[in-house]
Amino acid sequence: MEMTIMKLLQATSLTKKFQNKIAVNSINLTINKGDFVALLGPNGAGKSTTINMLTGVIQPTDGRIDFDGRTSNNCEYKNKIGVVFQNSVLDDNLSVKDNIMARARMYNKPTQIQPLINKFGLESIWKQKYGSLSGGQKRRVDIARALINSPELLFLDEPSTGLDIQTRTAIWNVLDELRHNMGLTVILTTHYLEETQNADYVYIIDQGKIIAEDTVDQLQKKYTKNILTLYYQNGEPKNITVSDKNQAIQILSKNSQVISDFAYRPGTMNDVFMNLTGKEIR
Numbered sequence: 001m002e003m004t005i006m007k008l009l010q011a012t013s014l015t016k017k018f019q020n021k022i023a024v025n026s027i028n029l030t031i032n033k034g035d036f037v038a039l040l041g042p043n044g045a046g047k048s049t050t051i052n053m054l055t056g057v058i059q060p061t062d063g064r065i066d067f068d069g070r071t072s073n074n075c076e077y078k079n080k081i082g083v084v085f086q087n088s089v090l091d092d093n094l095s096v097k098d099n100i101m102a103r104a105r106m107y108n109k110p111t112q113i114q115p116l117i118n119k120f121g122l123e124s125i126w127k128q129k130y131g132s133l134s135g136g137q138k139r140r141v142d143i144a145r146a147l148i149n150s151p152e153l154l155f156l157d158e159p160s161t162g163l164d165i166q167t168r169t170a171i172w173n174v175l176d177e178l179r180h181n182m183g184l185t186v187i188l189t190t191h192y193l194e195e196t197q198n199a200d201y202v203y204i205i206d207q208g209k210i211i212a213e214d215t216v217d218q219l220q221k222k223y224t225k226n227i228l229t230l231y232y233q234n235g236e237p238k239n240i241t242v243s244d245k246n247q248a249i250q251i252l253s254k255n256s257q258v259i260s261d262f263a264y265r266p267g268t269m270n271d272v273f274m275n276l277t278g279k280e281i282r
């Protein structure tokens, strides 16, 4: 079924200068409804500054933000977004329950809390002080809190930093469910390349500029090579660049009589980043 693409948020020539430093340099972003968009870049690239502008925490030096006809300092805009900041904004001395309930009281029509408790497994830590939670537990509470106003667009600023793979997977499962069931749009900043692998669209940012943008498939096509290595029964192994795995299979079947083994290494987002910037992301 062909889905109509609906533009949800557009940032044009977005720029932020701090004194003499240009943290974000005239970037353009288009976020379509229901998409999972990743903003990928190394430390200091300008990811948080971008998110802070898009969420109305700081004002851009230049450029425009348009979300369904509204701009970022409009209060209706703020009602439509949820934000999980890099550093939590919850009160360490309050229980999970009191933190969540205090947030719910800020909205006229908060979402039902119980489904969030269930989804994020908050039952067993509900009465515990937020400050005493583990990193992964805190993140689950942070995300639940950001969803209380039933946002259309959820911003996550490096939500997985320091979390173990189980917690990351659990969080991603919940977010995927929300995307599919409620059409939630998600913008994520990350320096974990593997987190971009499931994104619908990726912006790669370095030194305040978007240096590449596309779907994961296209980025890998444009900026990486798939390498097929043939190990011969007699002679040196040979590396061949192939366009895709089908071409690899063709070559393998043609050579099946003479090879003893093979290896296929498809291009990765790490190669994309390496090829664009000449450096590893971490």
Ligand SMILES: Nc1ncnc2c1ncn2[C@@H]1O[C@H](COP(=O)(O)OP(=O)(O)OP(=O)(O)O)[C@@H](O)[C@H]1O
Pocket: 018, 019, 021, 022, 023, 041, 042, 043, 044, 045, 046, 047, 048, 049, 050, 191
């Ligand atoms: N308030 C500020 N005053 C001066 N410079 C700032 C300010 N905030 C950010 N910067 C600078 O702007 C640049 C971009 O920072 P930003 O926090 O947006 O990067 P980031 O991509 O989020 O990095 P990280 O992955 O480390 O969080 C950095 O060089 C940073 O030092």
